[in-house]
Amino acid sequence: xxxxxxxxxxxxxxxxECRAAALCSGPRESPYRRPPPAPGREACRAxxxxxxxxxxxxxxxxxxxVYLRNLPYSEQLHWLSFNEEPKTGIAQRAVATDFxxxxxxxxxxxxxxxxIVQRWDHDRVPWWTLRDDNLIGRVNTPxxxxxxxxxxxFMDLAKLVVEGxxxxxxxxRLDQAQVPYTQDDKTIALLExxxxxxxxxxxxxxxxxxxxxxxxxxxxHVGGSDADDLAHSALTxxxxxxxxxxxxCQLVAGDLExxxxxxx
Numbered sequence: 001x002x003x004x005x006x007x008x009x010x011x012x013x014x015x016x017e018c019r020a021a022a023l024c025s026g027p028r029e030s031p032y033r034r035p036p037p038a039p040g041r042e043a044c045r046a047x048x049x050x051x052x053x054x055x056x057x058x059x060x061x062x063x064x065x066v067y068l069r070n071l072p073y074s075e076q077l078h079w080l081s082f083n084e085e086p087k088t089g090i091a092q093r094a095v096a097t098d099f100x101x102x103x104x105x106x107x108x109x110x111x112x113x114x115x116i117v118q119r120w121d122h123d124r125v126p127w128w129t130l131r132d133d134n135l136i137g138r139v140n141t142p143x144x145x146x147x148x149x150x151x152x153x154f155m156d157l158a159k160l161v162v163e164g165x166x167x168x169x170x171x172x173r174l175d176q177a178q179v180p181y182t183q184d185d186k187t188i189a190l191l192e193x194x195x196x197x198x199x200x201x202x203x204x205x206x207x208x209x210x211x212x213x214x215x216x217x218x219x220x221h222v223g224g225s226d227a228d229d230l231a232h233s234a235l236t237x238x239x240x241x242x243x244x245x246x247x248x249c250q251l252v253a254g255d256l257e258x259x260x261x262x263x264x
Contacts, residue, residue, distance in 0.1 A: 048072055054094045058087035059143040059242065062094070109249035110141055116256045117161065126169040127263055135160040141249075142241045147231050150241035151218035154248075158215040161252060162188065162208060170194060173263065188212060194262050205258070207251030214248075 048071050053063045068076060089095070096102045114136055121130040130136070139157050142150040165187035174181050174190060177197045181190055188208050195203050217226040234244035 048075060054091040055143060056088050056091045060087060062090050109246045109253055113249050113253040113256065116253060127166055128164045129166055131163055141245050145241065153245055154211055154214040154218055158211050162212055191259055195258065205255040207248055207255040210248050211252060
C-alpha cells in the first residue's frame with residue numbers, strides 16, 4: 001500500500017524501493033472492487049479500469065502506481081484509505097512476468113476452471129450453459145480469514161459451475177448408453193452414472209460434490225454446526241481458506257475435463 005513512499009521487495013536478500021507497486025488488503029466491499037479471479041484488470045464499467053493488479057502470498061492486493069495515477073481522484077483516495085505496509089513481497093507471478101519478462105508457470109486452479117467454462121460457453125456445448133454473464137467475474141478466491149467470505153466464494157462457484165449443467169442432454173447420453181436413472185437424480189448424480197456407465201467403476205466427481213456440499217452447509221452460523229466443522233477441517237488441512245478454495249478448484253477443473261470427455 002501507499003505509506004509515504006511505496007516499496008516492494010523484489011530480492012529477498014536486500015530491501016529495494018520500488019515506485020512501481022502499492023500493496024493493500026482491499027478494497028473489496030463492492031462487487032467491482034473485489035480482487036479479480038486471475039491477475040489482470042479491475043474495472044468499474046464505463047467509469048475506470050485498473051491494470052496490473054495481483055495478490056501476494058499474504059493475501060494483499062497490489063497495484064502499480066503508474067496505473068493507479070490514471071484513476072479518478074476519488075477512486076485514488078478510496079484505494080489510499082486501504083493502504084498498509086507490505087507483509088511480504090509482490091506476487092511471484094508479477095515478479096516473473098512484469099519484471100523478468102518471463103511467462104508464469106505458477107498454478108492457478110481458479111483460472112484453469114474459469115478457462116474451461118468460458119470455452120464451453122464460447123463453443124455452446126449442449127451439457128452446460130452460462131446462466132449469467134456476471135457469474136464468471138464474481139467468483140473469487142477468498143483472501144481473508146473470514147468464514148463468510150469463504151462461504152460466499154463457494155456459493156458463487158456453485159452458481160457458476162453446478163447450476164450450469166443441463167439435465168436433458170445428460171439424460172439423452174444415459175439413454176443412449178442404456179444406463180438407468182430416476183427423475184429425482186440431480187445433474188451431478190446423472191453425470192456420475194454416465195461416468196460409470198460400464199458398471200465396473202464407482203468413480204465420483206469429488207470436486208463438484210465438495211462445492212455443492214460446502215454451498216449448502218458452509219453458511220451456517222450455529223456453534224457446533226456443520227459449518228463450524230467444515231471451516232475447521234478446511235483450515236486444519238490447508239492452513240487457510242484461500243488454500244482450501246484453490247484445492248477444491250483444482251479438483252473441479254479435473255472433473256470438468258473428465259465431463260468433457262463423456263460427450264466427445
